[in-house]
Amino acid sequence: MQKYVIISNDIRNKILNGEYVANQQIPFEKDLCVHYNASKMTVKKALDMLVSEGLIIKRRGSGTFVKDLSADAINRITLANQFRGTTSLYPDKKVYSKVLNFSIEKVPELAANKLNIASDSFVYDIHRVRYVDDKPTVMEKIYMPIDLIPNLKEKNIKGSIYGYIKEELHLNIQSAHRTISVRKATDFEAEELGMEKGDPVAVAEQVGYLDTGSAFEFSTSIHRYDNFSAEFVLTSN
Incomplete structure (x- = not known):
């Protein structure tokens, strides 16, 4: 599994599990690079995937934030996450x-x-x-x-x-x-x-x-x- 997919899976799970909450700012890209031992391009690709899914939003000059999602949107993403498989559900494990x-x-x-x-x-x-x-x-x-x-x-x-x-x-x-x-x-x-x-x-x-x-x-x-x-x-x- 490609590194950017692993990173996006981990951040997605943290949002759905409530570790990152609505309107919370997630770490800066440079900090995510260090945390995941990944390049800036890899982290950007992971975040872009979550933006396209409607989970996060980038605010120019401010950073990246968790979207304030409706209950329907959370249900949709939660259900979709069940079909990503065991590897995606445990991105930090072997x-x-x-x-x-x-x-x-x-x-x-x-x-x-x-x-x-x-x-x-x-x-x-x-x-x-x-x-x-x-x-x-x-x-x-x-x-x-x-x-x-x-x-x-x-x-x-x-x-x-x-x-x-x-x-x-x-x-x-x-x-x-x-x-x-x-x-x-x-x-x-x-x-x-x-x-x-x-x-x-x-x-x-x-x-x-x-x-x-x-x-x-x-x-x-x-x-x-x-x-x-x-x-x-x-x-x-």
Whole structure:
């Protein structure tokens, strides 16, 4: 993941988590360069990304400030942040994957239905465990159409798949339909996630969509009970 993306992810998370509040001035670019050990151009690119997202505003001669966002705007950005992936959510930590399987297979029936693709289509079959600072956090089973997400490599599976989709394929992830349930971990899940047998896990089943409307991902994520949270936005008509 490019350095400016890491920096923008960290600042975005600080805004959404309330570390930087509305109308607060964030550190000057020169101070951010020192903090992130990055060039002025890299920091400027990171800030420009947050300006384009509507999170911050630059005031000539004064500095850069957090925008006073409406509740709707905060909800929109919070939801979008959920689809940036584990690497983006932990920009200050070491995130990597243990790959349990990475192959190209004929799409299973359930995945074909979820992805709305033909039953004779081929998909990436991905099974991995995501580690954050050397601690197993989530086990993911993912199906992605190979014609929609071309040239996916094992290095992308070990790193950030979403990063590859956005930074190298230049595709925009827009939304997801997600269902969350809770059950006991299987013995295999407990072993891979470093838990006791029978410990509870959160199970998130998700279909992800690009801004074209195409479903690019059907995944089932098994989360440790002690490291899972979900954000929801409820609206009424």
